[in-house]
Amino acid sequence: MINNLEAFTMTNYEDLIPRFLKYVKTETRSDEESNTVPSAPNEVTFLHELEQELNDLGLAEVKYNEANGYVTGLLPSNLDKNVPTIGFLAHVDTADFNANGVNPQFVENYDGQSIIKLDPAGDFVLDPAEFPSLKKYAGHTLITTDGSTLLGSDDKSGVAEIMAMLSYLLAHPEIKHGDLKVGFGPDEEIGTGADRFDVADFDADFAYTVDGGPLGQLEYETFSAAAFKLHIQGKNVHPSGAKGIMVNAIQLGVDFQSAFPANETPETTEGREGYYHLLSFNGTVEEADLDYIIRDFETTGLEARKQFVTDLVAKMNAQFDEPRLTLKMWDQYQNMIDVMKDHMSVVQLAERAMNALGITPDEEPVRGGTDGSKISFMGLPTPNIFAGGENMHGRYEYVSTQVMSQAVDVLLKINELNVTEN
Structure with missing residues (x-):
């Protein structure tokens, strides 16, 4: 050297x-x-x-x-x-x-x-x-x-x-x-x-x-590309009386990430295979923020991936009396x-x-x-x-x-x- x-x-x-x-x-x-x-x-x-x-x-x-x-x-x-x-x-x-x-x-x-x-x-x-x-x-x-x-x-x-x-x-x-x-x-x-x-x-x-x-x-x-940010609003109360009241934003974030196909990440794909990629995850019980990018070589494939995310957010929000997950998604390039x-x-x-x-x-x-x-x-x-x-x-x-x-x-x-x- x-x-x-x-x-x-x-x-x-x-x-x-x-x-x-x-x-x-x-x-x-x-x-x-x-x-x-x-x-x-x-x-x-x-x-x-x-x-x-x-x-x-x-x-x-x-x-x-x-x-x-x-x-x-x-x-x-x-x-x-x-x-x-x-x-x-x-x-x-x-x-x-x-x-x-x-x-x-x-x-x-x-x-x-x-x-x-x-x-x-x-x-x-x-x-x-x-x-x-x-x-x-x-x-x-x-x-x-x-x-x-x-x-x-x-x-x-x-x-x-x-x-x-x-x-x-x-x-x-x-x-x-x-x-x-x-x-x-x-x-x-x-x-x-x-x-x-x-x-x-x-x-x-x-x-x-x-x-x-x-x-x-x-x-x-190149890939066609999109990105999204997910904000999760939890509800933090003392653990001693949390049953039926607490909404743990961290746990919701974990559940959200776990719903993605495990074999569609950057570290598990190659060639012409697309993926979802979690870039950052920051949170507390009260609130959490997740940043993702989505990649696919086909426009139809990218749109399907975006729809998967939208549907997943709607499905998880349906569990609550009020929406807890807020999605912001946008296209990056084609x-x-x-x-x-x-x-x-x-x-x-x-x-x-x-x-x-x-x-x-x-x-x-x-x-x-x-x-x-x-x-x-x-x-x-x-x-x-x-x-x-x-x-x-x-x-x-x-x-x-x-x-x-x-x-x-x-x-x-x-x-x-x-x-x-x-």
């Missing part, structure tokens, strides 16, 4: 890893309880820093949009013909896991077999027996956490890769390209970041989010395949780019969602491309510097093919 930048082999893009290291050391967790856009002030600060970086690079039309929190910019075409305008997007917020004091560690020339100690005491380790994905990275330089925070590769890898692409093109003006639009936005991790994205203002013909995981991921089918099926040329362009670089596209459906889910339904087809991260959202997160470099290769190759094929 080493921890200085000079000690490991540099990638093909000299500013890629230094930018990434700088970005992950800035705390930018989004805040689900906030009513502001962006949801957290640290996001705003970081977005303005990216705005300055785009200006320093010399991009045109650089601006921070107060209405939606996006920083956007244009690298103007250097062609004597018109080709489609491509957009590249990434989000700046990280998941709700400790992100203060991120201290990246480097493992150079990893052998694909050894256990990696994240902290000096070895309380937290990356063990190939537990994380078999490590076996793919023999010979790679890995960036890990120190065990106390997440890393932030989701999605500061994507931010750094887009910036490295721009820097490389500007340093090599002989490389021909059409108009390229870039955008960095907030609050993807809490599912609201793309709600106010301005497709007309961004003015691209199609786009890619650079927000995927391992090498080769190319995603254009399966982007409903749009992308009519724009598969955008996916095929990315496929050709990867194949040309010897990268096998991995097109498994996403057991999650991306900003591209919403943006595609807004009229801008936006599949998702790998950014390199593994084990995202926690202390076991890591990323390969070589894969990050390959992500930049793909972005540049997409641009090249857009020029040569149009």
